[in-house]
Amino acid sequence: MSAQINAAETLLSVSTAPYIKSEDTxxxxxxxxxxxxxxxxxxxxxxxxxxxxxxxxxxxxxxxxxxxxxxxxxxxxxxxxxxxxxxxxxxxxxxxxxxxxxxxxxxxxxxxxxxxxxxxxxxxxxxxxxxxxxxxxxxxxxxxxxTTWSVIKTPVDAVTSATPLGILKLQGYSELLETFGGQTELYKALFLGMRNGSIGETCTVLLILGGLFLVWKKIINWQIPVVMIATVGILTWIFGPEGFFTGDPVFHMMAGGLIIGAFFMATDMVTAPITKRGQIIFAIGAGMITSLIRLKGGYPEGVCYSILLMNCVTPLIDLVIKPRIYGTGR
Structure with missing residues (x-):
C-alpha cells in the first residue's frame, strides 16, 4: 500500500494554474x-x-x-x-x-x-x-x-527616385502606369520587389511567404493580416481617384508597407487584441486609417500611423470584447 502511494505521488503533481504547457518560449x-x-x-x-x-x-x-x-x-x-x-x-x-x-x-x-x-x-x-x-x-x-530613395530604373528604363505610392500621390495613376510600362509590369514589379521603397517592404512575395510561415507555426493568426489587407483593397477600390469603384485595389494591397505591416507589426502579440473578434476590429480600423491617409492625406503612406493609432485602442477593444468564460452562456 505504501509503495502504491509513493508511486502515485511521483505521477501526480498538484500546482496552481495555469496548467497548459508549451514548448514555445x-x-x-x-x-x-x-x-x-x-x-x-x-x-x-x-x-x-x-x-x-x-x-x-x-x-x-x-x-x-x-x-x-x-x-x-x-x-x-x-x-x-x-x-x-x-x-x-x-x-x-x-x-x-x-x-x-x-x-x-x-x-x-x-x-x-x-x-x-x-x-x-x-x-x-x-x-x-x-x-x-x-x-x-x-x-x-x-x-x-x-523620404530620400535610391535611384533605380523601371522596366521602361525611366530613372526614378520615388516610390510607387509617391508617384501616385504627386503625379497620378496614369503617370504611374507610364513609369512602369503598364499595369501588368507594375504588378510584376510590386510582387517581385523590383521597385523603390524601404529596405524590406518591396518584395511582396517574400513577405507573404514569411507571413504564411508564421501562420503555419501558429505564431500569428491569419485574421489580422487578411482583414487589414482586404480592407485597404476594398476601400481604395471604392473610393478611387476618379469616383466610386475607380481605384486599383491590387496596387494598394501590394504597395508601400502594407504587407510587412499587416503580417509582422499589426500581429504583434503584445500590442494587438487578445480575442479573434477584437483582432478583426483592430484590423478593420488599421485598414480604414491606412486607406484614409493614402487617399485623402498629404502623406502617401499610412500603415505606420494606422497601426500606432489602433494600438491606442487595443486596451479598449480588450475591455469590451472579452472571451466567453468556459462553461457559461454568451
Missing amino acids: VSKIMWKVNLALAPAAIFGVIYFGVPALINIVVSIIAAVAAEYAVQKIRKVRITAFDGSAFLTGLLLAMCISPEMPPYMTAIGSVIAIVIAKHSMGGLGQNIFNPAHIGRAALMVSWPIAM
Missing part, C-alpha cells in the same frame, strides 16, 4: 519571426546594396546594445539576446529608406527600445509597437532623409 518565437523576415531582408540588401546592409546591421546592434544597457542599469534579468531586441532593430531597418544615414537609424533603434519598450516596463508591457515608434520618431525628426 519568448526566445523561440522571436527567432522564428526573425527567420520569417530574413528572406525579404536579404533581398533588400541584394537589391539596394551596401547602404541597406549597413543600416540593417547598425539598427540591430543599436537595439540590442540599448536593451542590454537599460537592463543593466535597471538591474533586471538580461534578455537582450532573446531575439526581441534583434527583431525590433530588424523591423525598423526594413521600414526605412536604404539611403538613411546610419547614425539616424541607430537613434531610431534606441528610441524604439528605451522609450517605446522599456519606459513602459519592458517586453510584454509596451502599448505601442516599438519599431513603428522608432520609425515615426525618425519621420518627425528627419523627414527628408526618410
Whole structure:
C-alpha cells in the first residue's frame, strides 16, 4: 500500500494554474519571426546594396546594445539576446529608406527600445509597437532623409527616385502606369520587389511567404493580416481617384508597407487584441486609417500611423470584447 502511494505521488503533481504547457518560449518565437523576415531582408540588401546592409546591421546592434544597457542599469534579468531586441532593430531597418544615414537609424533603434519598450516596463508591457515608434520618431525628426530613395530604373528604363505610392500621390495613376510600362509590369514589379521603397517592404512575395510561415507555426493568426489587407483593397477600390469603384485595389494591397505591416507589426502579440473578434476590429480600423491617409492625406503612406493609432485602442477593444468564460452562456 505504501509503495502504491509513493508511486502515485511521483505521477501526480498538484500546482496552481495555469496548467497548459508549451514548448514555445519568448526566445523561440522571436527567432522564428526573425527567420520569417530574413528572406525579404536579404533581398533588400541584394537589391539596394551596401547602404541597406549597413543600416540593417547598425539598427540591430543599436537595439540590442540599448536593451542590454537599460537592463543593466535597471538591474533586471538580461534578455537582450532573446531575439526581441534583434527583431525590433530588424523591423525598423526594413521600414526605412536604404539611403538613411546610419547614425539616424541607430537613434531610431534606441528610441524604439528605451522609450517605446522599456519606459513602459519592458517586453510584454509596451502599448505601442516599438519599431513603428522608432520609425515615426525618425519621420518627425528627419523627414527628408526618410523620404530620400535610391535611384533605380523601371522596366521602361525611366530613372526614378520615388516610390510607387509617391508617384501616385504627386503625379497620378496614369503617370504611374507610364513609369512602369503598364499595369501588368507594375504588378510584376510590386510582387517581385523590383521597385523603390524601404529596405524590406518591396518584395511582396517574400513577405507573404514569411507571413504564411508564421501562420503555419501558429505564431500569428491569419485574421489580422487578411482583414487589414482586404480592407485597404476594398476601400481604395471604392473610393478611387476618379469616383466610386475607380481605384486599383491590387496596387494598394501590394504597395508601400502594407504587407510587412499587416503580417509582422499589426500581429504583434503584445500590442494587438487578445480575442479573434477584437483582432478583426483592430484590423478593420488599421485598414480604414491606412486607406484614409493614402487617399485623402498629404502623406502617401499610412500603415505606420494606422497601426500606432489602433494600438491606442487595443486596451479598449480588450475591455469590451472579452472571451466567453468556459462553461457559461454568451
